[in-house]
Amino acid sequence: MDEKVTNLPPDPVDPATIAKHLGALRVADAVDALDALDHPTAVAVLKAMPSALAVQLFDEAGLVHPHKIVELLPDALAGAILHGISADRRVEIFRKLKAPDRQRLSKLLSPEDQTALAQLLTYQDHTAGGMMTTEFLSLPPDLRVGEALRHIREVANEKETIYSIYIVDPATRRLIQPISLRDLILAEPSATIGSIERHREPIVVLPNTDREEVSALISKYDLLAIPVVEASGKIVGIVTVDDVIDVMVEEATEDAQRFGGMESLDAPYMEISFLGMIKKRAGWLCALFLSEMLTASAMQHYEAELERAVVLTLFIPLIMSSGGNSGSQATSLIIRALALGEVKLKDWWRIASRELPSGIVLGSILGVIGFARITIWQMAGLYDYGEHWTLIAATVGCALVGIVTFGSLAGSMLPFLLKRLGFDPATASAPFVATLVDVTGLIIYFSIAYQILRGTLL
Amino acid sequence: MDEKVTNLPPDPVDPATIAKHLGALRVADAVDALDALDHPTAVAVLKAMPSALAVQLFDEAGLVHPHKIVELLPDALAGAILHGISADRRVEIFRKLKAPDRQRLSKLLSPEDQTALAQLLTYQDHTAGGMMTTEFLSLPPDLRVGEALRHIREVANEKETIYSIYIVDPATRRLIQPISLRDLILAEPSATIGSIERHREPIVVLPNTDREEVSALISKYDLLAIPVVEASGKIVGIVTVDDVIDVMVEEATEDAQRFGGMESLDAPYMEISFLGMIKKRAGWLCALFLSEMLTASAMQHYEAELERAVVLTLFIPLIMSSGGNSGSQATSLIIRALALGEVKLKDWWRIASRELPSGIVLGSILGVIGFARITIWQMAGLYDYGEHWTLIAATVGCALVGIVTFGSLAGSMLPFLLKRLGFDPATASAPFVATLVDVTGLIIYFSIAYQILRGTLL
Numbered sequence: 001m002d003e004k005v006t007n008l009p010p011d012p013v014d015p016a017t018i019a020k021h022l023g024a025l026r027v028a029d030a031v032d033a034l035d036a037l038d039h040p041t042a043v044a045v046l047k048a049m050p051s052a053l054a055v056q057l058f059d060e061a062g063l064v065h066p067h068k069i070v071e072l073l074p075d076a077l078a079g080a081i082l083h084g085i086s087a088d089r090r091v092e093i094f095r096k097l098k099a100p101d102r103q104r105l106s107k108l109l110s111p112e113d114q115t116a117l118a119q120l121l122t123y124q125d126h127t128a129g130g131m132m133t134t135e136f137l138s139l140p141p142d143l144r145v146g147e148a149l150r151h152i153r154e155v156a157n158e159k160e161t162i163y164s165i166y167i168v169d170p171a172t173r174r175l176i177q178p179i180s181l182r183d184l185i186l187a188e189p190s191a192t193i194g195s196i197e198r199h200r201e202p203i204v205v206l207p208n209t210d211r212e213e214v215s216a217l218i219s220k221y222d223l224l225a226i227p228v229v230e231a232s233g234k235i236v237g238i239v240t241v242d243d244v245i246d247v248m249v250e251e252a253t254e255d256a257q258r259f260g261g262m263e264s265l266d267a268p269y270m271e272i273s274f275l276g277m278i279k280k281r282a283g284w285l286c287a288l289f290l291s292e293m294l295t296a297s298a299m300q301h302y303e304a305e306l307e308r309a310v311v312l313t314l315f316i317p318l319i320m321s322s323g324g325n326s327g328s329q330a331t332s333l334i335i336r337a338l339a340l341g342e343v344k345l346k347d348w349w350r351i352a353s354r355e356l357p358s359g360i361v362l363g364s365i366l367g368v369i370g371f372a373r374i375t376i377w378q379m380a381g382l383y384d385y386g387e388h389w390t391l392i393a394a395t396v397g398c399a400l401v402g403i404v405t406f407g408s409l410a411g412s413m414l415p416f417l418l419k420r421l422g423f424d425p426a427t428a429s430a431p432f433v434a435t436l437v438d439v440t441g442l443i444i445y446f447s448i449a450y451q452i453l454r455g456t457l458l
Numbered sequence: 459m460d461e462k463v464t465n466l467p468p469d470p471v472d473p474a475t476i477a478k479h480l481g482a483l484r485v486a487d488a489v490d491a492l493d494a495l496d497h498p499t500a501v502a503v504l505k506a507m508p509s510a511l512a513v514q515l516f517d518e519a520g521l522v523h524p525h526k527i528v529e530l531l532p533d534a535l536a537g538a539i540l541h542g543i544s545a546d547r548r549v550e551i552f553r554k555l556k557a558p559d560r561q562r563l564s565k566l567l568s569p570e571d572q573t574a575l576a577q578l579l580t581y582q583d584h585t586a587g588g589m590m591t592t593e594f595l596s597l598p599p600d601l602r603v604g605e606a607l608r609h610i611r612e613v614a615n616e617k618e619t620i621y622s623i624y625i626v627d628p629a630t631r632r633l634i635q636p637i638s639l640r641d642l643i644l645a646e647p648s649a650t651i652g653s654i655e656r657h658r659e660p661i662v663v664l665p666n667t668d669r670e671e672v673s674a675l676i677s678k679y680d681l682l683a684i685p686v687v688e689a690s691g692k693i694v695g696i697v698t699v700d701d702v703i704d705v706m707v708e709e710a711t712e713d714a715q716r717f718g719g720m721e722s723l724d725a726p727y728m729e730i731s732f733l734g735m736i737k738k739r740a741g742w743l744c745a746l747f748l749s750e751m752l753t754a755s756a757m758q759h760y761e762a763e764l765e766r767a768v769v770l771t772l773f774i775p776l777i778m779s780s781g782g783n784s785g786s787q788a789t790s791l792i793i794r795a796l797a798l799g800e801v802k803l804k805d806w807w808r809i810a811s812r813e814l815p816s817g818i819v820l821g822s823i824l825g826v827i828g829f830a831r832i833t834i835w836q837m838a839g840l841y842d843y844g845e846h847w848t849l850i851a852a853t854v855g856c857a858l859v860g861i862v863t864f865g866s867l868a869g870s871m872l873p874f875l876l877k878r879l880g881f882d883p884a885t886a887s888a889p890f891v892a893t894l895v896d897v898t899g900l901i902i903y904f905s906i907a908y909q910i911l912r913g914t915l916l
Binding site for chain 2: 026028062149152153156162163181182185186200203218219220221222224241242244245246248249252253255256257259260261262265268269270274277278281282284285286288289290292293295296299300303306307310313314315316317318320321322324325326328329330331332333334335336337340342343347350351354357358361362365366369370373383404429430431434435438442
């Protein structure tokens with residue numbers, strides 16, 4: 001269904017036809033269709049449509065490069081769009097504009113909008129202040145419910161949501177209490193809105209609260225919006241649930257890409273230039289490669305043993321990958337548990353004392369399979385591991401126990417360590433953990449081999 | 459703040475004191491505190507609180523084991539709770555109950571609730587039908603706006619949301635049009651609600667629509683709720699945005715854990731039993747281990763070469779890990795791009811023709827570093843790779859180009875292959891890709907070594 005409605009009519013088409021077609025679609029679908037056009041065509045199409053529709057399209061988070069399109073538009077249309085869209089979306093677009101365009105386009109706004117924009121631009125991206133809208137419904141506490149409802153009817157079109165209403169001290173702009181439209185509808189029309197039953201202390205965030213924490217609060221308390229309040233108690237904006245959903249999708253993508261071992265892209269896969277993609281991937285790949293070089297140094301250190309017992313090399317990939325896999329499991333578990341607040345930094349010891357026995361059990365399972373593998377191949381005559389094959393099998397088995405235990409422990413502790421050092425625990429990627437475990441894994445393997453095979457093979 | 463409010467008063471405390479304390483907290487925080495108690499204590503506390511509060515606590519998705527607590531409650535209290543909670547939460551709890559408890563507890567419900575429950579239980583978990591609520595506001599089209607608002611005031615407390623209202627044919631229960639409370643407030647009180655400006659075809663889902671698709675629609679179209687409609691057009695329920703947020707968090711956790719190379723847990727880390735945890739992890743770990751055994755077989759195949767040139771083994775971990783890392787990057791990119799609908803199954807060829815040159819460039823970067831590493835160590839006298847060290851450096855460099863290219867290509871195509879075969883692309887974990895790339899990586903390495911070193915070392 002999705003694909004059918006976003007399909008454009010067959011080429012060649014003039015901009016007016018496309019504009020008409022977009023007008024018939026749902027806004028989010030029209031945005032997808034506009035995104036599929038090159039920028040000059042998009043500009044022609046926007047010029048050919050009613051400016052109210054252009055405003056709606058620019059108001060959608062789904063439009064990927066609004067800043068690149070808006071800078072190509074004639075001033076009148078650019079001004080109409082930038083005036084018409086919501087305050088939070090306007091900031092998002094201005095944040096991406098280069099300085100000269102930013103200056104030129106901000107002059108198209110009304111003086112009040114310019115002041116509000118400058119203020120909003122001072123907040124960091126990825127914070128509550130950076131994603132909030134200033135277009136929320138605030139009412140004084142002495143207003144009567146009936147008047148409040150009449151007022152809401154009048155201003156509904158300028159506000160991002162009318163379901164969350166904020167009772168604000170008109171003199172100081174301090175937030176007294178959020179109420180819902182539901183509360184208002186259920187209340188006596190002649191009562192003042194300040195007398196509506198006061199809930200517990202409102203849940204608020206500061207302008208510099210991280211957007212992940214904003215999502216967590218909206219999600220936990222099932223809110224439709226959360227007020228952003230300065231330390232003085234003054235309300236400066238609200239973050240609405242639809243923006244939080246966009247943030248959640250974005251964060252999930254970022255986390256997935258980082259866990260895959262790369263910098264997160266800031267645009268869809270197909271929108272990133274070839275060079276941009278290489279840049280995002282090469283950094284971590286090189287860093288991991290340089291760290292992994294330690295394995296070559298470790299191997300060089302054990303060169304004498306390798307020369308004497310080449311048979312040991314056969315199991316190096318198998319053993320190392322098992323350490324990496326168990327580490328990757330543990331890391332993904334703990335990253336999510338930390339992100340969801342299921343475990344806190346201080347719980348590291350409880351986790352360690354769970355991961356240690358888990359690692360031993362998992363390692364023992366693999367150790368038994370590894371021992372059996374060598375025994376079966378030897379017995380069935382598939383391969384000859386030499387006269388000391390039982391000792392080799394024992395070496396592989398014991399090394400697996402040691403390495404999987406180390407992998408589980410290191411993998412689970414790494415996110416804690418990163419968090420303790422002030423990094424995002426999600427920086428701990430699967431390749432990162434595997435690299436960490438690989439070098440130690442080699443040392444564990446050769447140390448065990450040395451203990452078991454000394455006097456025979458080594 | 460979070461931690462302070464959920465702290466319980468110092469022990470020893472009687473259930474009534476805890477119940478009173480919970481009553482003073484926000485519901486979501488009280489649920490956290492209740493979750494921290496063992497089940498018999500939780501039962502005592504629930505018995506000591508007003509049943510309206512117990513209902514509120516059970517209505518929260520944050521309560522982890524409602525089914526384990528409710529089966530321990532006396533019938534009167536269990537009945538009051540199961541009657542009071544919302545229909546979708548009720549289904550969620552009954553779904554987790556064992557058959558005898560399910561039968562016993564369903565008898566506590568009113569005949570209508572029993573019928574509704576039996577109907578809702580026929581829908582699969584993880585579908586729109588399995589997560590919808592039947593408690594939505596439906597109104598006939600000939601109702602006047604003023605009457606509709608009066609009606610909403612009366613029934614507001616029984617409905618999960620009053621912001622999304624569904625105009626339904628009273629005879630057939632067919633959905634005519636969803637309207638928002640905003641539309642209703644803005645409309646003329648004397649108009650019929652059926653005459654409110656008709657939007658485009660409403661966005662609806664079928665009862666068996668996957669919950670991930672439901673989230674995607676709510677997120678794309680910024681909805682507060684989405685109606686669930688049978689093929690006949692009959693509306694059977696709605697899914698609200700707060701449930702979708704819970705699903706998004708759950709899916710992000712599942713995906714992260716699966717990408718880490720394990721079965722997803724269905725409960726928080728600390729809530730899973732030790733044996734349950736081993737089960738979730740051992741399966742994939744063993745499967746990966748068994749596949750990775752092919753590396754041992756591959757190494758055995760090249761035994762003669764290894765004996766002659768032990769120096770080649772030094773770089774095996776380095777080269778293999780680079781293939782795994784580039785594969786993990788590509789896989790995480792494509793899994794997310796597929797999940798977000800940025801690329802479709804049919805785009806596989808476009809992705810392949812992007813990943814091939816990406817892999818070559820990334821591989822060349824690592825190849826140059828690898829070549830430099832060997833040259834520097836040799837020149838600086840840190841290690842002696844023998845008289846043919848330039849050939850060895852060339853082997854390592856070329857192998858890196860080949861393996862990183864193969865890793866990027868295989869890693870990006872795997873999610874497409876899984877999707878094509880009907881699996882969730884997110885089954886492609888980092889360890890899975892690494893394992894896939896490892897065996898081929900060894901073959902690439904030894905083949906290149908054979909070409910370059912034939913006549914000298916080999």
